[in-house]
């Protein structure tokens with residue numbers, strides 16, 4: 170039987186590099202720290218690790234402002250440390266995916282230093298420079314994702330440059346062939362070193378309207394929203410030319426075997442799926458963030474699954490993301506009781522799952538007092554709840570000082586719960602949340618119906634979502650109760666089934682009354698073939 174590609178079968182785990190494990194007492198996570206913790210990832214059972222940016226950076230946006238694409242920032246280690254991590258990960262069968270940040274460099278990147286040095290510099294058009302409008306106004310009305318105008322005036326050359334994020338993150342001009350070639354060389358640099366793929370930062374923003382037209386006002390804008398929502402992103406995002414560019418990136422990867430291209434794309438399904446590209450020659454996985462934004466109810470999630478499946482192009486492989494370093498953590502969004510269902514949902518849906526470090530420990534919204542605040546977005550727009558600090562706090566390994574994350578002063582505070590909510594305490598408690606993740610991953614691997622099988626929503630009545638996964642003669646049914654009270658299961662299929670796993674991990678059978686307890690989810694196996702493989 171043809172083996173499916175690793176990125177279809179596998180599970181991706183995002184590590185926010187500053188917060189996973191510090192190995193040199195500076196309070197910031199690093200590459201040697203990640204290498205020391207590979208045993209844990211192997212235990213958990215994930216297949217690939219995506220690491221947030223580790224390249225030299227002034228850290229205005231914590232690594233998303235890069236001043237050299239082909240080296241490692243000393244805070245994270247050295248190229249030798251990186252090679253050692255890659256080698257050790259590969260020895261264990263773990264893939265390494267890097268963060269590729271093509272939309273913008275740091276203003277301290279030598280390319281930008283040249284570009285801003287004069288209007289005639291050879292690299293002037295590597296970035297997007299324009300004259301202002303009369304009256305000292307910027308060239309258009311575009312707003313930075315982090316608030317304020319997306320244009321900064323440079324008095325030395327009397328023009329403005331565009332930055333979709335901070336003024337310290339000038340946007341590259343991807344319409345320029347030299348920029349494309351230089352940035353494709355960056356991909357090759359890491360591919361030659363052996364990395365297994367890239368997550369492309371803000372992939373849907375790379376190309377801007379050629380005429381840089383003003384965006385229209387958003388009629389639904391409310392003052393409590395971030396400034397970026399004031400206008401509709403008609404001309405600064407999701408431009409038609411983007412697909413040719415992504416296909417070119419993909420072609421760079423395709424010269425190597427078995428590498429993956431993932432796109433960070435925040436768009437509705439109908440637009441998102443266009444990023445698979447013509448003949449699926451775009452991103453292998455345009456990240457699907459719908460679970461992050463959905464109202465956590467059975468009916469809404471059922472609709473989401475069906476809409477997504479319907480939107481996918483033939484052969485396009487689905488994927489689901491439960492959390493990342495820009496969003497409130499899943500336990501903060503859905504609550505501790507439903508976090509178990511969220512884990513079961515993620516790991517039983519059709520499509521590659523992406524987990525976010527620490528979600529498996531149940532980390533929620535860690536409180537970060539104002540004097541520790543780091544996120545530049547929250548500094549630009551205080552008081553409206555956009556800070557990403559609460560989802561970026563250090564991982565919790567042990568009950569010792571600073572949870573074993575560092576012997577220095579952690580760059581962000583830890584959750585005060587760390588003395589009990591840590592890997593050491595929870596890993597071998599099979600009822601714990603990490604215990605559940607571990608078991609779900611094991612079950613997903615054991616059942617092809619779960620990893621590569623078909624999916625069908627059966628019902629979403631009375632707060633219970635029921636769906637089926639099948640492959641050949643193997644059939645599994647997943648039922649998730651979104652209500653805090655118990656619910657009777659009405660699916661007739663389940664009368665001839667056996668339970669493989671309950672999210673509460675304290676029973677392996679269901680009484681004949683077919684009831685799920687409040688907030689409980691369960692996996693059942695229906696076919697005789699599956700049943701024989703279902704034992705613990």
Ligand code: GLC
Pocket residue numbers: 230233234270334370371433494495
């Ligand atoms: C992406 C990153 C985010 C960063 C931004 C600018 O959305 O995930 O953390 O701030 O791009 O690079």
